[in-house]
Every structure is written in C-alpha cells, then in structure tokens.
Amino acid sequence: MEKQARIYVAGHRGLVGSAILRKLQSEGYENIVIRTSSELDLRNQQQVDEFFYNENIDYVFLAAAKVGGILANNTYPAEFIYDNIMMQSNVIHAAYKYGVKKLLFLGSSCIYPKHAPQPMSEDVLLTGELEPTNEPYAIAKIAGIKMCQAYNRQYGTNFISVMPTNLYGPNDNFEIETSHVLPALIRKFHEAKVNNEPYVTIWGTGKPRRELLHVDDLADACLFLMDNYEGDEPINVGTGEDLQIKELAGLIKKVVGYEGDVQYDLNKPDGTPRKLLDMSCINKLGWYSKIGLEKGIKMTYDWYLDLKNDNMFE
Numbered sequence: 001m002e003k004q005a006r007i008y009v010a011g012h013r014g015l016v017g018s019a020i021l022r023k024l025q026s027e028g029y030e031n032i033v034i035r036t037s038s039e040l041d042l043r044n045q046q047q048v049d050e051f052f053y054n055e056n057i058d059y060v061f062l063a064a065a066k067v068g069g070i071l072a073n074n075t076y077p078a079e080f081i082y083d084n085i086m087m088q089s090n091v092i093h094a095a096y097k098y099g100v101k102k103l104l105f106l107g108s109s110c111i112y113p114k115h116a117p118q119p120m121s122e123d124v125l126l127t128g129e130l131e132p133t134n135e136p137y138a139i140a141k142i143a144g145i146k147m148c149q150a151y152n153r154q155y156g157t158n159f160i161s162v163m164p165t166n167l168y169g170p171n172d173n174f175e176i177e178t179s180h181v182l183p184a185l186i187r188k189f190h191e192a193k194v195n196n197e198p199y200v201t202i203w204g205t206g207k208p209r210r211e212l213l214h215v216d217d218l219a220d221a222c223l224f225l226m227d228n229y230e231g232d233e234p235i236n237v238g239t240g241e242d243l244q245i246k247e248l249a250g251l252i253k254k255v256v257g258y259e260g261d262v263q264y265d266l267n268k269p270d271g272t273p274r275k276l277l278d279m280s281c282i283n284k285l286g287w288y289s290k291i292g293l294e295k296g297i298k299m300t301y302d303w304y305l306d307l308k309n310d311n312m313f314e
Contacts, residue, residue: 001029001059001226005101008033008057010042010091011064016106016164018171019219020061027223033057042087052094060095060103061222062088062144068173069180070133070203070271077136084140092147096157103159104226105148107141107234109211109275110134111163121278122163122234131272149232160229162222165238165277168296169215170303182212185249186301189256199261200253203268206246211238211276214296217289224287238277239289255297 001007007024011017012034024032033055041047042064066083073080088105095103112120113128125145130138148159168182176184185202192200221237229235249262279288291299 001102001223003028004031005029005058006031006033006056007059007061008055009061009063010087011062013037013171014063014065014067015167015169015172015215016218017061017063019169019215020063020222023216023219023223042090043083045086045090045093048090048094049097052098052100057095057098058101059226060091060100061226062091062103062105064088064091065106067137067180069184070269071177073134073137080134081136081140084137085143088140088144089147092144092151092159095159096151096155101158102226103148103157104222105144105159105161106222107145107161107163108138109163109165109236109238109277110138110272111141111145111234112275114272118274119240119276119278120236122236122281125234133269133271145234152232158230160225160231161234162225163234163236163277164218164221165211165213165236165275167213167215167218169300172215172300174304174307181210181245182248182252182297183300183304185252186256186297186304189249189252189258190301190304192260193256193258197260199263200249200258201263201265202245202249203265204245204270205266206249206262206264207244208270208272209242209244209274209276210248211240211242212248212293212296213238213289214291214299217291220290221282221287224285225282228285228287233281235281236277236279237282237287238279239293240277240279240283242274242276243293251294251297252301255294255301 114131172183173179
C-alpha cells in the first residue's frame with residue numbers, strides 16, 4: 001500500500017480494528033479514514049454507499065463485526081447473523097462499486113467444522129457441521145468469504161479473506177456475560193483477588209484446547225497479507241500452538257497473582273473441543289507470530305488495570 005493511499009479501517013474501535021489502526025499509524029500511513037458506528041451505520045446500505053461515493057477509498061480493512069463468546073452467541077443469534085451479514089455485504093459491494101484497489105475481510109476460525117481434523121487447514125471449510133453455539137456468526141462469516149470469492153470471480157476485484165484464531169489484547173470486551181474466554185478469565189481472577197474470594201468458577205470441564213493470538217500480531221499479519229497475498233482462498237492467522245482452558249487459567253492466575261482455587265461448572269457447555277489452525281500457508285509466505293502467550297497476557301492485564309484506573313477518575 002502506498003503511504004498516502006486512503007485506507008478505511010471499518011470497526012476501528014473494536015479489538016481488531018483498533019490494533020490495525022495502531023499498526024498503520026506506527027508504519028507511517030497518514031491518510032486513514034475512520035467512522036464510529038453512530039457516524040456510519042454499516043448495516044445501512046444507503047449510508048455505506050454514500051460514504052464510499054464521497055471518500056475515494058483505496059484500501060479497506062473490514063474488521064467491523066458483532067462478536068461475543070458462547071453466552072452472547074446463544075442469547076442473540078438473530079443479531080449475530082443479521083448484523084454481520086448486513087455490515088460485510090454493504091461494505092464489500094460498495095468497495096467493488098467504487099473501485100477499491102484491495103479489501104481485506106476478517107473472518108474467524110469458527111467457520112471451520114466442529115470436528116475438523118487438527119490442525120485445521122483452509123480447505124476443510126464446509127466439509128462438516130459447525131459448532132451449534134456460534135453457528136449464526138460462523139455462517140455470516142462464511143457468507144463474507146464466499147462473497148469476496150464471487151466478486152473476485154465475476155468482477156475481477158482483489159478481495160482477500162483472513163481467518164484469525166482466538167484473539168485477545170487491548171480494547172477487548174471484559175464483560176463476563178458476553179466476552180471470550182481469556183478476557184473473561186482475566187476479569188474473574190482479578191476480581192477474585194481484589195475481593196479475597198476463595199475460588200474462581202470456570203465454565204465447562206477445562207479440557208477444550210484453544211489457540212490464542214495477541215491482536216497486535218494479527219494486525220502485523222494483516223498488513224503483511226495486504227502487501228504479500230492475493231487469492232480467493234482464505235488464509236489462516238494464528239500461532240500454530242494451543243493449550244487446554246485449564247492451562248490457560250493457570251497462566252492467567254499466575255499473571256494476576258491470585259492465590260485461591262479454581263473450580264469447574266460442569267453444567268455449562270465446553271464449546272468446540274479444539275480449534276488449532278494450520279499455519280502452513282502464511283508461514284510459507286514468511287510470516288510468523290511474535291508475542292508469546294504469557295507475555296501477551298501480561299500486556300493485556302496491564303491494559304485492563306490501566307482501564308480500570310482511568311475509569312475510577314471519570
């Protein structure tokens with residue numbers, strides 16, 4: 001991408017979008033276009049069309065999405081499928097209509113079948129049933145991938161799809177009821193430490209395995225792929241390593257400094273038993289993750305503490 005190119009980061013306040021924005025700014029890109037959801041409702045086709053008509057966008061990072069953990073996906077399935085399909089469809093179509101040079105669409109590793117062979121390569125997409133707890137979200141993301149492929153084939157666009165593994169880092173959602181596993185555990189262990197609670201309860205058995213990628217690594221990969229990858233097939237981004245939820249809990253407990261016990265609520269669902277991505281494609285291009293998990297958790301916990309301290313003085 002040219003340093004003066006007009007680059008639109010959709011979803012710049014979210015976990016992924018904010019990391020991409022930080023990365024672009026650190027690399028000297030100065031012509032970045034951003035809009036809040038109140039300024040531009042990506043679910044509204046007319047608003048999106050007018051935005052692209054007026055702004056002469058060259059490149060798009062499509063990171064805007066409605067996201068959440070198991071409980072949020074189970075509670076709001078209609079919103080997860082509607083909001084995501086509308087947002088991505090409007091942006092992808094407008095990018096084609098107004099001649100965007102290249103678009104990067106952010107998907108998710110949950111697009112792959114629940115019982116896919118591990119590690120999951122890109123070609124296992126649509127070869128089996130999805131995890132029921134996040135099926136509406138996954139179907140929306142699959143639709144986005146297929147839309148990019150269809151527009152490339154019919155219109156000759158340069159739209160690529162990136163499939164990150166489970167993400168964490170600054171600007172994550174730390175609400176217990178709607179967050180993903182790592183930020184939820186950081187908050188649980190922190191509050192248990194502050195309140196001197198004797199134990200922390202974790203959903204499920206603790207046996208499912210998860211691969212976790214710091215969002216700054218993903219942002220680095222997105223810029224790398226924008227410059228180095230063209231093709232219809234989605235490309236995985238992760239670390240190539242995973243661990244059990246109970247091992248993750250142990251790491252977070254250590255970083256937070258909580259000294260109580262950990263209990264497991266076996267009445268709650270585990271979700272997908274394992275989600276490890278095959279990193280062969282992006283590794284062959286020359287990209288590898290750099291931020292180790294314990295270091296990443298420490299960085300994220302420090303950010304969470306800063307956020308809480310800032311909020312104390314509001």
